[in-house]
Amino acid sequence: MHVILDDTLDRWIRETAPGGDLTCWTLGLDEQPGTTTFKAREEMMVCGSEEVARVFEKCGAKARVHIPSGQMAQTNETLVTAEGPVGALHIAWKVSINILEYASGIASRTRRFLIAAQQGAAKVRIAATCKTFPGTRELSAKAVWAGGGMLHRLGLSETVLVFDHHTAFFPSFDDLIRLVPDWKSRACERKFIVEAASLDEAEALACAGVDGIQFDKLSPDQLAINVQRLRDLRPELLLIAAGGVTEHNAAELAATGVDVLATSAIYFGKPADISASIQPLRS
CATH class of the missing domain: 3.20.20.70 (Aldolase class I)
Structure with a gap:
């Protein structure tokens, strides 16, 4: 499976939080420990879970891929989990939800299109x-x-x-x-x-x-x-x-x-x- 290079992931993180997460910093939550869970709300062909894990690692958290790109997920299945400082989780979450939703949407349409054809x-x-x-x-x-x-x-x-x-x-x-x-x-x-x-x-x-x-x-x-x-x-x-x-x-x-x-x-x-x-x- 194709791997998206680090410079692209770095650009996505930078455009999401060029100066960090102001809300977490203001509330004093930056270093509080937390967990993040991404779940499918519908059946889908998953794409982007590896990039999401790398985004969390780049932001200072630890992540685990539960369903890799190119595999089907059923409703309520866990796709990716992560844990780490809340400030890191919030930055990575904003980037990651867009990666997973847009990429899995394209992958799912491609699969439906292929089945139809x-x-x-x-x-x-x-x-x-x-x-x-x-x-x-x-x-x-x-x-x-x-x-x-x-x-x-x-x-x-x-x-x-x-x-x-x-x-x-x-x-x-x-x-x-x-x-x-x-x-x-x-x-x-x-x-x-x-x-x-x-x-x-x-x-x-x-x-x-x-x-x-x-x-x-x-x-x-x-x-x-x-x-x-x-x-x-x-x-x-x-x-x-x-x-x-x-x-x-x-x-x-x-x-x-x-x-x-x-x-x-x-x-x-x-x-x-x-x-x-x-x-x-x-x-």
């Missing part, structure tokens, strides 16, 4: 786009993996993905087709994927040697026709459906025979419902 095709993959809110990419990526998904691409540096706002700069589609072999040689260790505007374009791209074709916002019926024609032409070609892909149409789109459903929908929705309590440490 696999009703249409057992081997289809769910790929999350890189359309995350700025500053949240690492945690969002871990949540997608925890839920059983994959990343369409983590950023612009890892895959050649050609859209119409790239092809608009070439005199014609034929000029673009002629250049595909040269472009592939310039990025020979990377997949070369192009979004096609029509079946004719897709067939020409397949013959030119691209590694994959992406289709945007096609109906399931039209997508199925395109998939069948391209499978006959090049069975190994990677085929991706994108644009408007949701949990509700995932099965129908998957049944067309595409390899991947690319979506940003799993990032947006209700956070997981998690309770957090801070209590005095009883001897």
Whole structure:
């Protein structure tokens, strides 16, 4: 499972309490011993519990992970516990509840999305786009993996993905087709994927040697026709459906025979419902 690096956790702690917890300091509670418990209020796919434990350690408390990322939690199950000075617990709690709720929400949506899609095709993959809110990419990526998904691409540096706002700069589609072999040689260790505007374009791209074709916002019926024609032409070609892909149409789109459903929908929705309590440490 992906590990979020210390500099990210340090940044999250710093933005939450740049000068410590003023309330605990004012009330004289900073050094009082206490305990913190995070529990699931609903069934969920857990993500972020390892990062939460590290946040508590960084703030001066001791923590224990009860359910790791990538495992299901049932209602009322304990996810993470910690004990230490109350000032440390309050700072870590504020950071940690956001990590757990947002990450587990994405992981749970990813899992539901995958289950829905696999009703249409057992081997289809769910790929999350890189359309995350700025500053949240690492945690969002871990949540997608925890839920059983994959990343369409983590950023612009890892895959050649050609859209119409790239092809608009070439005199014609034929000029673009002629250049595909040269472009592939310039990025020979990377997949070369192009979004096609029509079946004719897709067939020409397949013959030119691209590694994959992406289709945007096609109906399931039209997508199925395109998939069948391209499978006959090049069975190994990677085929991706994108644009408007949701949990509700995932099965129908998957049944067309595409390899991947690319979506940003799993990032947006209700956070997981998690309770957090801070209590005095009883001897």
